[in-house]
Amino acid sequence: MAEGGTNRVKKYALADFQVGVDNVIFSVDTKNNRLLVLLVKRKKEPFIDRWSLPGTFVRQGESLENSAQRILAEKIRVKNLYLEQLYTFSEPNCHPRESPYSFGVRYLSVSYFALVRFEEAELIASEESNAAWLVVKKVPQLAFDHNKILEYGYRRLRNKLEYSPIAFDVLPDKFTLNEVYQLYCTVLGENFSDYSNFRAKLLKLGILSDTGVKVCRGAGRPASLYRFDAESFAPLKDKPLVFI
Amino acid sequence: MAEGGTNRVKKYALADFQVGVDNVIFSVDTKNNRLLVLLVKRKKEPFIDRWSLPGTFVRQGESLENSAQRILAEKIRVKNLYLEQLYTFSEPNCHPRESPYSFGVRYLSVSYFALVRFEEAELIASEESNAAWLVVKKVPQLAFDHNKILEYGYRRLRNKLEYSPIAFDVLPDKFTLNEVYQLYCTVLGENFSDYSNFRAKLLKLGILSDTGVKVCRGAGRPASLYRFDAESFAPLKDKPLVFI
DNA sequence: ACAAAAGTGTTGGTGTTACACCCATGG
Protein backbone atom coordinates (compact mmCIF):
# COMPACT_ATOMS: atom_id res chain seq x y z
CA MET A 1 0.00 0.00 0.00
CA ALA A 2 1.30 3.38 -0.86
CA GLU A 3 1.67 6.21 1.55
CA GLY A 4 1.87 9.88 0.79
CA GLY A 5 3.54 11.14 3.89
CA THR A 6 2.31 13.99 6.06
CA ASN A 7 4.61 16.60 4.61
CA ARG A 8 3.47 15.81 1.11
CA VAL A 9 -0.17 16.26 2.00
CA LYS A 10 0.23 19.91 2.82
CA LYS A 11 1.63 20.59 -0.60
CA TYR A 12 -0.65 18.48 -2.77
CA ALA A 13 -4.33 17.79 -2.43
CA LEU A 14 -5.14 14.10 -2.43
CA ALA A 15 -8.26 12.96 -4.15
CA ASP A 16 -11.17 11.45 -2.24
CA PHE A 17 -12.73 8.52 -3.97
CA GLN A 18 -15.99 6.75 -4.24
CA VAL A 19 -15.39 3.26 -5.57
CA GLY A 20 -17.80 1.37 -7.76
CA VAL A 21 -17.78 -2.07 -9.26
CA ASP A 22 -19.11 -2.76 -12.75
CA ASN A 23 -19.70 -6.25 -13.99
CA VAL A 24 -19.43 -7.63 -17.49
CA ILE A 25 -21.53 -10.77 -17.15
CA PHE A 26 -21.59 -13.11 -20.12
CA SER A 27 -23.60 -16.21 -20.78
CA VAL A 28 -23.92 -18.52 -23.72
CA ASP A 29 -27.38 -19.35 -24.98
CA THR A 30 -26.55 -22.77 -26.35
CA LYS A 31 -29.99 -23.31 -27.83
CA ASN A 32 -29.67 -20.37 -30.20
CA ASN A 33 -25.89 -20.15 -30.32
CA ARG A 34 -25.75 -16.59 -29.11
CA LEU A 35 -23.38 -14.87 -26.74
CA LEU A 36 -25.25 -12.70 -24.29
CA VAL A 37 -24.31 -9.95 -21.87
CA LEU A 38 -26.35 -8.83 -18.89
CA LEU A 39 -27.33 -5.16 -19.00
CA VAL A 40 -29.64 -2.95 -16.96
CA LYS A 41 -31.71 -0.06 -18.19
CA ARG A 42 -30.95 3.11 -16.25
CA LYS A 43 -33.81 4.79 -14.51
CA LYS A 44 -32.23 8.09 -13.65
CA GLU A 45 -29.94 10.77 -14.97
CA PRO A 46 -27.41 10.80 -16.36
CA PHE A 47 -27.99 8.54 -19.33
CA ILE A 48 -31.55 7.83 -18.31
CA ASP A 49 -33.15 4.97 -20.30
CA ARG A 50 -29.80 3.89 -21.66
CA TRP A 51 -28.48 0.39 -21.14
CA SER A 52 -25.50 0.04 -18.82
CA LEU A 53 -23.41 -2.61 -17.14
CA PRO A 54 -24.80 -3.67 -13.77
CA GLY A 55 -22.82 -1.84 -11.14
CA THR A 56 -22.83 -0.73 -7.54
CA PHE A 57 -20.91 1.32 -5.03
CA VAL A 58 -18.68 -0.58 -2.67
CA ARG A 59 -20.00 -0.62 0.85
CA GLN A 60 -18.15 -0.43 4.11
CA GLY A 61 -16.57 -3.69 5.12
CA GLU A 62 -17.14 -5.22 1.74
CA SER A 63 -14.35 -6.56 -0.45
CA LEU A 64 -14.32 -5.71 -4.15
CA GLU A 65 -15.13 -9.26 -5.13
CA ASN A 66 -17.96 -9.44 -2.64
CA SER A 67 -19.30 -6.29 -4.14
CA ALA A 68 -19.20 -7.87 -7.59
CA GLN A 69 -20.93 -10.98 -6.28
CA ARG A 70 -23.62 -8.85 -4.69
CA ILE A 71 -24.56 -7.08 -7.93
CA LEU A 72 -24.69 -10.38 -9.65
CA ALA A 73 -26.93 -11.85 -6.98
CA GLU A 74 -29.24 -8.84 -7.23
CA LYS A 75 -29.83 -9.43 -10.92
CA ILE A 76 -29.72 -13.17 -11.43
CA ARG A 77 -29.92 -16.36 -9.43
CA VAL A 78 -27.12 -18.63 -10.51
CA LYS A 79 -25.07 -21.43 -9.03
CA ASN A 80 -22.22 -21.96 -11.43
CA LEU A 81 -20.06 -19.13 -12.58
CA TYR A 82 -16.58 -17.93 -13.27
CA LEU A 83 -15.58 -14.49 -11.96
CA GLU A 84 -12.40 -12.49 -12.17
CA GLN A 85 -11.21 -8.91 -11.99
CA LEU A 86 -10.93 -7.12 -15.30
CA TYR A 87 -9.53 -3.61 -15.10
CA THR A 88 -9.66 -0.42 -13.09
CA PHE A 89 -10.71 2.82 -14.72
CA SER A 90 -10.45 6.21 -13.13
CA GLU A 91 -10.07 9.36 -15.14
CA PRO A 92 -10.50 12.64 -13.30
CA ASN A 93 -13.92 14.21 -13.85
CA CYS A 94 -15.62 10.94 -14.68
CA HIS A 95 -17.93 10.87 -11.68
CA PRO A 96 -21.55 10.19 -12.60
CA ARG A 97 -23.05 13.66 -12.82
CA GLU A 98 -26.22 14.59 -10.94
CA SER A 99 -25.07 12.30 -8.20
CA PRO A 100 -25.42 13.72 -4.71
CA TYR A 101 -21.77 12.83 -4.11
CA SER A 102 -20.19 14.35 -7.12
CA PHE A 103 -18.96 17.52 -5.45
CA GLY A 104 -15.23 17.26 -4.94
CA VAL A 105 -15.32 13.49 -4.90
CA ARG A 106 -13.73 11.44 -7.57
CA TYR A 107 -14.91 8.16 -8.98
CA LEU A 108 -13.06 4.92 -9.57
CA SER A 109 -14.53 1.86 -11.23
CA VAL A 110 -13.19 -1.64 -10.79
CA SER A 111 -14.68 -3.88 -13.42
CA TYR A 112 -15.23 -7.58 -13.06
CA PHE A 113 -15.81 -10.14 -15.72
CA ALA A 114 -18.08 -13.17 -15.26
CA LEU A 115 -19.29 -16.12 -17.25
CA VAL A 116 -22.44 -17.81 -16.00
CA ARG A 117 -24.51 -20.81 -17.04
CA PHE A 118 -27.38 -19.42 -19.07
CA GLU A 119 -29.82 -22.27 -18.57
CA GLU A 120 -29.83 -21.90 -14.80
CA ALA A 121 -29.44 -18.11 -14.69
CA GLU A 122 -32.82 -16.94 -13.58
CA LEU A 123 -33.40 -13.21 -14.01
CA ILE A 124 -34.67 -11.58 -10.87
CA ALA A 125 -37.61 -9.37 -11.71
CA SER A 126 -38.25 -6.36 -9.55
CA GLU A 127 -38.35 -2.61 -9.84
CA GLU A 128 -34.80 -2.32 -8.64
CA SER A 129 -33.37 -4.83 -11.03
CA ASN A 130 -34.56 -4.22 -14.53
CA ALA A 131 -32.01 -6.35 -16.24
CA ALA A 132 -32.00 -8.24 -19.50
CA TRP A 133 -29.74 -10.40 -21.62
CA LEU A 134 -28.67 -8.70 -24.84
CA VAL A 135 -26.88 -10.29 -27.75
CA VAL A 136 -23.28 -9.08 -27.60
CA LYS A 137 -23.06 -8.50 -31.34
CA LYS A 138 -26.04 -6.14 -31.19
CA VAL A 139 -25.32 -4.11 -28.08
CA PRO A 140 -26.27 -0.45 -28.60
CA GLN A 141 -24.52 2.63 -27.29
CA LEU A 142 -24.23 2.22 -23.52
CA ALA A 143 -24.07 4.70 -20.66
CA PHE A 144 -20.71 6.15 -19.57
CA ASP A 145 -17.70 4.37 -21.07
CA HIS A 146 -19.34 0.99 -20.72
CA ASN A 147 -18.89 0.03 -24.36
CA LYS A 148 -15.15 0.23 -23.80
CA ILE A 149 -15.37 -1.95 -20.71
CA LEU A 150 -17.59 -4.45 -22.51
CA GLU A 151 -15.14 -4.66 -25.41
CA TYR A 152 -12.33 -5.24 -22.96
CA GLY A 153 -14.30 -7.98 -21.23
CA TYR A 154 -15.15 -9.65 -24.50
CA ARG A 155 -11.48 -9.82 -25.41
CA ARG A 156 -10.70 -11.32 -22.03
CA LEU A 157 -13.46 -13.89 -22.46
CA ARG A 158 -12.04 -15.08 -25.75
CA ASN A 159 -8.55 -15.34 -24.30
CA LYS A 160 -9.72 -17.16 -21.20
CA LEU A 161 -11.64 -19.66 -23.25
CA GLU A 162 -8.58 -20.48 -25.31
CA TYR A 163 -6.16 -20.74 -22.44
CA SER A 164 -8.10 -22.08 -19.50
CA PRO A 165 -10.96 -24.43 -18.80
CA ILE A 166 -13.56 -21.88 -17.77
CA ALA A 167 -16.02 -23.50 -20.18
CA PHE A 168 -16.44 -26.34 -17.72
CA ASP A 169 -17.45 -23.94 -14.96
CA VAL A 170 -20.45 -23.13 -17.04
CA LEU A 171 -21.35 -26.37 -18.78
CA PRO A 172 -23.60 -28.90 -17.03
CA ASP A 173 -21.90 -31.50 -14.89
CA LYS A 174 -22.11 -34.01 -17.70
CA PHE A 175 -21.96 -32.83 -21.27
CA THR A 176 -21.36 -34.03 -24.79
CA LEU A 177 -18.30 -32.99 -26.74
CA ASN A 178 -20.55 -31.27 -29.21
CA GLU A 179 -21.90 -29.05 -26.44
CA VAL A 180 -18.38 -27.94 -25.64
CA TYR A 181 -17.80 -27.32 -29.31
CA GLN A 182 -20.95 -25.25 -29.67
CA LEU A 183 -19.92 -23.10 -26.74
CA TYR A 184 -16.52 -22.44 -28.27
CA CYS A 185 -18.09 -21.69 -31.64
CA THR A 186 -20.50 -19.20 -30.16
CA VAL A 187 -17.80 -17.26 -28.38
CA LEU A 188 -14.91 -17.54 -30.81
CA GLY A 189 -16.76 -17.62 -34.12
CA GLU A 190 -17.67 -20.43 -36.50
CA ASN A 191 -14.30 -20.89 -38.14
CA PHE A 192 -12.01 -21.30 -35.19
CA SER A 193 -11.57 -25.05 -35.68
CA ASP A 194 -13.32 -27.99 -37.28
CA TYR A 195 -15.15 -30.38 -35.03
CA SER A 196 -12.98 -33.48 -35.55
CA ASN A 197 -9.79 -31.66 -34.73
CA PHE A 198 -11.29 -29.85 -31.76
CA ARG A 199 -12.49 -33.18 -30.47
CA ALA A 200 -9.18 -34.94 -30.89
CA LYS A 201 -7.25 -32.13 -29.26
CA LEU A 202 -9.61 -31.82 -26.33
CA LEU A 203 -9.57 -35.53 -25.61
CA LYS A 204 -5.80 -35.74 -25.89
CA LEU A 205 -5.48 -33.28 -23.02
CA GLY A 206 -6.74 -36.07 -20.80
CA ILE A 207 -8.87 -33.85 -18.60
CA LEU A 208 -12.24 -35.27 -19.63
CA SER A 209 -13.51 -38.64 -18.56
CA ASP A 210 -16.09 -40.61 -20.47
CA THR A 211 -18.96 -41.58 -18.20
CA GLY A 212 -20.00 -44.30 -20.63
CA VAL A 213 -23.55 -42.97 -20.57
CA LYS A 214 -24.99 -42.30 -24.00
CA VAL A 215 -27.57 -39.69 -24.74
CA CYS A 216 -29.70 -38.96 -27.79
CA ARG A 217 -30.10 -35.42 -29.05
CA GLY A 218 -32.81 -35.83 -31.73
CA ALA A 219 -31.76 -37.86 -34.74
CA GLY A 220 -28.27 -39.20 -35.14
CA ARG A 221 -25.92 -41.44 -33.28
CA PRO A 222 -26.04 -41.06 -29.49
CA ALA A 223 -23.24 -39.08 -27.93
CA SER A 224 -21.15 -39.97 -24.91
CA LEU A 225 -21.51 -37.85 -21.82
CA TYR A 226 -18.22 -36.59 -20.50
CA ARG A 227 -17.23 -35.08 -17.19
CA PHE A 228 -14.48 -32.58 -16.45
CA ASP A 229 -11.81 -34.29 -14.38
CA ALA A 230 -10.43 -31.68 -12.00
CA GLU A 231 -7.73 -34.04 -10.71
CA SER A 232 -6.22 -34.65 -14.11
CA PHE A 233 -6.29 -30.97 -14.77
CA ALA A 234 -4.56 -29.97 -11.55
CA PRO A 235 -0.99 -30.57 -12.82
CA LEU A 236 -1.74 -28.47 -15.92
CA LYS A 237 -2.83 -25.52 -13.82
CA ASP A 238 -0.79 -22.37 -14.51
CA LYS A 239 0.69 -23.98 -17.60
CA PRO A 240 0.06 -22.22 -20.88
CA LEU A 241 -2.67 -24.53 -22.06
CA VAL A 242 -4.25 -24.19 -25.44
CA PHE A 243 -7.65 -25.70 -26.02
CA ILE A 244 -8.50 -24.81 -29.57
CA MET B 1 -19.69 3.77 -13.71
CA ALA B 2 -21.86 2.31 -11.04
CA GLU B 3 -24.40 4.17 -9.06
CA GLY B 4 -25.86 3.26 -5.72
CA GLY B 5 -29.05 5.26 -5.74
CA THR B 6 -30.20 7.66 -3.07
CA ASN B 7 -32.57 5.23 -1.43
CA ARG B 8 -29.84 2.65 -1.07
CA VAL B 9 -27.55 5.07 0.66
CA LYS B 10 -29.80 5.46 3.64
CA LYS B 11 -29.77 1.75 4.24
CA TYR B 12 -26.13 0.95 3.59
CA ALA B 13 -23.03 2.95 4.39
CA LEU B 14 -20.79 3.41 1.42
CA ALA B 15 -17.07 3.29 1.95
CA ASP B 16 -14.87 6.34 1.46
CA PHE B 17 -11.63 5.58 -0.21
CA GLN B 18 -8.13 6.81 -0.42
CA VAL B 19 -6.52 5.45 -3.55
CA GLY B 20 -2.87 4.62 -3.89
CA VAL B 21 -0.75 3.37 -6.72
CA ASP B 22 2.03 0.83 -6.19
CA ASN B 23 4.58 0.08 -8.87
CA VAL B 24 6.39 -3.13 -9.61
CA ILE B 25 9.34 -1.82 -11.61
CA PHE B 26 11.61 -4.40 -13.16
CA SER B 27 14.89 -4.01 -14.99
CA VAL B 28 17.35 -6.46 -16.42
CA ASP B 29 21.00 -6.05 -15.51
CA THR B 30 22.41 -7.58 -18.67
CA LYS B 31 25.99 -7.39 -17.48
CA ASN B 32 25.39 -9.71 -14.57
CA ASN B 33 22.32 -11.50 -15.87
CA ARG B 34 20.14 -10.54 -12.97
CA LEU B 35 16.52 -9.51 -12.84
CA LEU B 36 16.05 -6.52 -10.55
CA VAL B 37 13.10 -4.86 -8.91
CA LEU B 38 13.03 -1.31 -7.59
CA LEU B 39 12.22 -1.09 -3.88
CA VAL B 40 12.25 1.69 -1.32
CA LYS B 41 13.09 1.44 2.35
CA ARG B 42 10.30 2.75 4.51
CA LYS B 43 11.11 5.53 6.91
CA LYS B 44 8.01 5.48 9.06
CA GLU B 45 5.53 3.22 10.74
CA PRO B 46 4.07 0.86 9.96
CA PHE B 47 6.75 -1.50 8.70
CA ILE B 48 9.50 1.03 9.36
CA ASP B 49 12.86 0.01 7.80
CA ARG B 50 11.21 -2.65 5.68
CA TRP B 51 11.52 -2.66 1.92
CA SER B 52 8.36 -1.89 -0.02
CA LEU B 53 7.20 -1.20 -3.54
CA PRO B 54 7.41 2.45 -4.50
CA GLY B 55 3.93 3.89 -4.12
CA THR B 56 1.99 7.09 -3.73
CA PHE B 57 -1.47 8.42 -3.12
CA VAL B 58 -3.38 9.62 -6.15
CA ARG B 59 -3.74 13.39 -6.26
CA GLN B 60 -6.63 15.47 -7.41
CA GLY B 61 -6.87 15.76 -11.16
CA GLU B 62 -4.34 13.02 -11.70
CA SER B 63 -5.08 9.88 -13.68
CA LEU B 64 -3.96 6.54 -12.29
CA GLU B 65 -1.34 6.10 -14.96
CA ASN B 66 -0.01 9.60 -14.40
CA SER B 67 0.28 8.74 -10.77
CA ALA B 68 2.29 5.66 -11.63
CA GLN B 69 4.53 7.69 -13.92
CA ARG B 70 5.08 10.24 -11.18
CA ILE B 71 6.37 7.70 -8.66
CA LEU B 72 8.65 6.30 -11.28
CA ALA B 73 10.01 9.73 -12.11
CA GLU B 74 10.62 10.44 -8.43
CA LYS B 75 12.85 7.40 -8.08
CA ILE B 76 14.62 7.00 -11.40
CA ARG B 77 15.38 8.97 -14.51
CA VAL B 78 14.59 6.82 -17.50
CA LYS B 79 13.61 7.34 -21.12
CA ASN B 80 12.55 3.92 -22.35
CA LEU B 81 10.04 1.86 -20.48
CA TYR B 82 6.99 -0.33 -20.72
CA LEU B 83 4.14 0.33 -18.29
CA GLU B 84 0.79 -1.33 -17.76
CA GLN B 85 -1.82 -1.77 -15.07
CA LEU B 86 -1.50 -4.90 -13.00
CA TYR B 87 -4.27 -5.46 -10.49
CA THR B 88 -6.39 -3.70 -7.91
CA PHE B 89 -6.32 -4.79 -4.31
CA SER B 90 -8.68 -3.59 -1.62
CA GLU B 91 -9.55 -5.64 1.37
CA PRO B 92 -11.45 -3.91 4.18
CA ASN B 93 -9.17 -2.94 7.07
CA CYS B 94 -6.03 -2.83 4.99
CA HIS B 95 -5.37 0.88 5.38
CA PRO B 96 -1.82 1.67 6.39
CA ARG B 97 -2.05 1.96 10.17
CA GLU B 98 -0.69 4.99 11.99
CA SER B 99 -1.71 7.05 9.02
CA PRO B 100 -3.51 10.27 9.85
CA TYR B 101 -6.26 9.25 7.42
CA SER B 102 -6.99 5.81 8.65
CA PHE B 103 -10.08 6.68 10.67
CA GLY B 104 -13.14 5.54 8.79
CA VAL B 105 -11.40 5.73 5.46
CA ARG B 106 -10.64 2.72 3.43
CA TYR B 107 -7.66 2.04 1.23
CA LEU B 108 -7.47 0.79 -2.33
CA SER B 109 -4.27 0.04 -4.18
CA VAL B 110 -3.98 -0.03 -7.95
CA SER B 111 -0.71 -1.68 -8.91
CA TYR B 112 1.22 -1.01 -12.06
CA PHE B 113 3.92 -3.05 -13.65
CA ALA B 114 6.88 -1.58 -15.51
CA LEU B 115 9.97 -2.73 -17.29
CA VAL B 116 12.75 -0.18 -17.74
CA ARG B 117 16.16 -0.14 -19.38
CA PHE B 118 18.65 -0.74 -16.61
CA GLU B 119 21.67 0.86 -18.23
CA GLU B 120 19.97 4.23 -18.55
CA ALA B 121 17.92 4.08 -15.36
CA GLU B 122 19.65 6.52 -13.11
CA LEU B 123 18.63 6.29 -9.47
CA ILE B 124 17.63 9.62 -8.02
CA ALA B 125 19.33 10.09 -4.69
CA SER B 126 17.61 12.21 -2.08
CA GLU B 127 16.15 11.86 1.38
CA GLU B 128 12.69 11.38 -0.02
CA SER B 129 13.64 8.69 -2.47
CA ASN B 130 15.75 6.07 -0.85
CA ALA B 131 15.35 3.49 -3.51
CA ALA B 132 17.51 0.60 -4.63
CA TRP B 133 17.53 -2.23 -7.13
CA LEU B 134 17.21 -5.63 -5.48
CA VAL B 135 17.67 -9.01 -7.13
CA VAL B 136 14.20 -10.48 -7.56
CA LYS B 137 15.26 -13.97 -6.47
CA LYS B 138 16.54 -12.58 -3.17
CA VAL B 139 13.80 -10.15 -2.20
CA PRO B 140 13.15 -10.32 1.56
CA GLN B 141 9.84 -9.99 3.37
CA LEU B 142 8.29 -6.72 2.23
CA ALA B 143 5.89 -4.30 3.89
CA PHE B 144 2.12 -4.83 3.62
CA ASP B 145 1.12 -7.44 1.03
CA HIS B 146 3.79 -6.30 -1.37
CA ASN B 147 5.32 -9.75 -1.78
CA LYS B 148 2.02 -10.88 -3.23
CA ILE B 149 1.93 -7.96 -5.64
CA LEU B 150 5.53 -8.53 -6.66
CA GLU B 151 4.84 -12.18 -7.33
CA TYR B 152 1.87 -11.21 -9.45
CA GLY B 153 3.96 -8.72 -11.39
CA TYR B 154 6.71 -11.24 -11.94
CA ARG B 155 4.20 -13.66 -13.44
CA ARG B 156 2.90 -10.93 -15.70
CA LEU B 157 6.42 -10.02 -16.80
CA ARG B 158 7.14 -13.58 -17.86
CA ASN B 159 3.89 -13.80 -19.79
CA LYS B 160 4.38 -10.46 -21.48
CA LEU B 161 7.87 -11.41 -22.55
CA GLU B 162 6.61 -14.58 -24.18
CA TYR B 163 3.64 -13.03 -25.91
CA SER B 164 4.62 -9.51 -26.82
CA PRO B 165 7.67 -7.59 -27.88
CA ILE B 166 8.20 -5.58 -24.70
CA ALA B 167 11.85 -6.63 -24.71
CA PHE B 168 12.48 -4.16 -27.51
CA ASP B 169 11.10 -1.31 -25.43
CA VAL B 170 13.97 -1.88 -23.11
CA LEU B 171 16.83 -2.95 -25.32
CA PRO B 172 19.06 -0.35 -26.97
CA ASP B 173 18.02 0.89 -30.37
CA LYS B 174 20.44 -1.49 -32.03
CA PHE B 175 21.23 -4.78 -30.40
CA THR B 176 22.70 -8.18 -31.10
CA LEU B 177 20.57 -11.30 -31.09
CA ASN B 178 22.58 -12.58 -28.20
CA GLU B 179 21.56 -9.56 -26.14
CA VAL B 180 17.94 -10.42 -26.74
CA TYR B 181 18.67 -14.01 -25.79
CA GLN B 182 20.40 -12.98 -22.57
CA LEU B 183 17.44 -10.86 -21.60
CA TYR B 184 15.03 -13.73 -22.14
CA CYS B 185 17.30 -16.10 -20.23
CA THR B 186 17.53 -13.75 -17.28
CA VAL B 187 13.78 -13.39 -16.98
CA LEU B 188 12.58 -16.84 -17.97
CA GLY B 189 15.43 -19.01 -16.70
CA GLU B 190 18.32 -20.70 -18.46
CA ASN B 191 16.49 -23.64 -19.95
CA PHE B 192 13.65 -21.96 -21.78
CA SER B 193 15.19 -22.54 -25.21
CA ASP B 194 18.54 -23.14 -26.82
CA TYR B 195 20.17 -20.25 -28.61
CA SER B 196 20.01 -21.55 -32.18
CA ASN B 197 16.32 -22.25 -32.00
CA PHE B 198 15.52 -18.99 -30.28
CA ARG B 199 17.45 -17.21 -33.00
CA ALA B 200 15.73 -18.99 -35.84
CA LYS B 201 12.31 -18.44 -34.39
CA LEU B 202 12.91 -14.79 -33.68
CA LEU B 203 14.23 -14.06 -37.16
CA LYS B 204 11.40 -15.96 -38.85
CA LEU B 205 8.92 -13.55 -37.27
CA GLY B 206 10.31 -10.95 -39.64
CA ILE B 207 10.13 -8.09 -37.16
CA LEU B 208 13.87 -7.53 -36.87
CA SER B 209 15.98 -5.92 -39.57
CA ASP B 210 19.71 -6.45 -39.91
CA THR B 211 21.52 -3.12 -39.99
CA GLY B 212 24.58 -4.76 -41.56
CA VAL B 213 26.77 -3.20 -38.91
CA LYS B 214 28.99 -5.65 -37.10
CA VAL B 215 30.20 -5.29 -33.58
CA CYS B 216 32.79 -7.14 -31.52
CA ARG B 217 32.01 -8.20 -27.97
CA GLY B 218 35.43 -9.40 -26.74
CA ALA B 219 36.68 -12.51 -28.47
CA GLY B 220 34.68 -14.37 -31.08
CA ARG B 221 33.11 -13.60 -34.40
CA PRO B 222 31.51 -10.14 -34.61
CA ALA B 223 27.75 -10.02 -34.25
CA SER B 224 25.26 -8.22 -36.45
CA LEU B 225 23.36 -5.35 -34.95
CA TYR B 226 19.61 -5.65 -35.43
CA ARG B 227 16.82 -3.13 -35.08
CA PHE B 228 13.19 -3.74 -34.12
CA ASP B 229 10.99 -3.00 -37.12
CA ALA B 230 7.76 -1.52 -35.79
CA GLU B 231 6.13 -1.49 -39.23
CA SER B 232 6.57 -5.20 -39.79
CA PHE B 233 5.25 -5.84 -36.34
CA ALA B 234 2.11 -3.72 -36.73
CA PRO B 235 0.03 -6.42 -38.51
CA LEU B 236 0.95 -8.92 -35.80
CA LYS B 237 -0.34 -6.66 -33.06
CA ASP B 238 -3.12 -8.23 -30.98
CA LYS B 239 -2.34 -11.60 -32.50
CA PRO B 240 -1.32 -14.34 -30.12
CA LEU B 241 2.38 -14.17 -30.82
CA VAL B 242 4.85 -16.52 -29.24
CA PHE B 243 8.48 -15.49 -29.06
CA ILE B 244 10.17 -18.35 -27.31
C1' DA C 1 -33.28 -46.46 -47.21
C1' DC C 2 -31.79 -42.08 -45.98
C1' DA C 3 -30.51 -38.14 -43.32
C1' DA C 4 -28.34 -36.66 -39.29
C1' DA C 5 -25.23 -36.68 -35.74
C1' DA C 6 -21.15 -39.12 -33.46
C1' DG C 7 -16.82 -40.63 -33.89
C1' DT C 8 -12.24 -42.45 -36.39
C1' DG C 9 -8.50 -42.25 -39.64
C1' DT C 10 -5.27 -40.40 -43.28
C1' DT C 11 -2.29 -37.28 -45.32
C1' DG C 12 0.63 -33.45 -46.31
C1' DG C 13 2.44 -29.73 -44.21
C1' DT C 14 4.47 -27.02 -40.50
C1' DG C 15 6.78 -26.29 -36.00
C1' DT C 16 9.92 -27.91 -32.35
C1' DT C 17 13.89 -30.06 -30.30
C1' DA C 18 18.34 -31.34 -29.87
C1' DC C 19 22.03 -31.37 -31.74
C1' DA C 20 26.30 -31.10 -35.07
C1' DC C 21 28.78 -28.20 -37.69
C1' DC C 22 31.04 -23.97 -40.09
C1' DC C 23 32.73 -18.92 -39.59
C1' DA C 24 35.31 -14.97 -37.86
C1' DT C 25 37.88 -12.92 -34.41
C1' DG C 26 41.32 -12.19 -30.13
C1' DG C 27 45.08 -13.85 -27.81
Next chain:
DNA sequence: CCATGGGTGTAACACCAACACTTTTGT
Protein backbone atom coordinates in the same frame (compact mmCIF):
# COMPACT_ATOMS: atom_id res chain seq x y z
C1' DC D 1 46.28 -22.46 -33.62
C1' DC D 2 42.92 -22.75 -30.41
C1' DA D 3 39.40 -20.90 -27.46
C1' DT D 4 35.40 -18.08 -27.89
C1' DG D 5 31.32 -16.54 -29.38
C1' DG D 6 28.37 -15.88 -33.91
C1' DG D 7 25.78 -18.14 -37.14
C1' DT D 8 23.76 -22.21 -40.28
C1' DG D 9 21.87 -26.73 -41.09
C1' DT D 10 19.40 -30.98 -40.28
C1' DA D 11 17.09 -35.45 -38.82
C1' DA D 12 13.54 -37.10 -35.72
C1' DC D 13 9.61 -36.14 -34.00
C1' DA D 14 5.23 -33.87 -32.53
C1' DC D 15 1.54 -31.29 -33.93
C1' DC D 16 -2.11 -29.39 -37.02
C1' DA D 17 -5.64 -28.46 -40.83
C1' DA D 18 -8.41 -30.42 -43.98
C1' DC D 19 -11.12 -33.82 -45.37
C1' DA D 20 -12.77 -38.61 -46.18
C1' DC D 21 -14.75 -42.19 -44.01
C1' DT D 22 -17.34 -45.38 -40.68
C1' DT D 23 -20.89 -46.06 -37.05
C1' DT D 24 -25.30 -45.58 -34.89
C1' DT D 25 -29.44 -43.63 -34.34
C1' DG D 26 -34.53 -41.42 -35.84
C1' DT D 27 -37.95 -41.24 -39.40
